[in-house]
Amino acid sequence: QVQLVESGGRLVQAGGSLRLSCAASGRSFSNLVMGWFRQTPGKEREFVAAIRRNGVTTYYYYADSVKGRFTISRDNAKNTVYLQMNSLKPEDTAVYYCAAGGSYSKREYDYDDWGQGTQVTVSS
Numbered sequence: 001q002v003q004l005v006e007s008g009g010r011l012v013q014a015g016g017s018l019r020l021s022c023a024a025s026g027r028s029f030s031n032l033v034m035g036w037f038r039q040t041p042g043k044e045r046e047f048v049a050a051i052r053r054n055g056v057t058t059y060y061y062y063a064d065s066v067k068g069r070f071t072i073s074r075d076n077a078k079n080t081v082y083l084q085m086n087s088l089k090p091e092d093t094a095v096y097y098c099a100a101g102g103s104y105s106k107r108e109y110d111y112d113d114w115g116q117g118t119q120v121t122v123s124s
Helices: none
Strands: 002-007 011-013 018-026 033-039 046-054 057-062 070-075 080-085 094-101 118-123
Touching: 002 094, 018 033, 018 094, 018 118, 033 070, 033 080, 046 070, 046 080, 057 070
Parallel strands: 011 118
Antiparallel strands: 002 018, 018 080, 033 046, 033 094, 046 057, 070 080, 094 118
């Protein structure tokens, strides 16, 4: 099991930037696939981005809605994954969740462990 704690969410104006952090503890972090999802009231969690490592190669995955604006990264020495969000739009407003799993997927059900979420609000 992995414990995940997100931070960095806040109110920001449209066009602004935020960096979310997710600190992990428990299982070996470097072997985990780490993902970011987001959720708005009344909707299912939506895949945002994921990162995995295969040997010396790191793979990055993004939802079309955030491609070119968001960047996922990880620091294995700090057991932390980040989501850099630029050019934010009001439609990016959501609770953002960090997730850990054993293999890459865009489906929330394929991730084993979740953080408590951090609220991002983008004002127009």
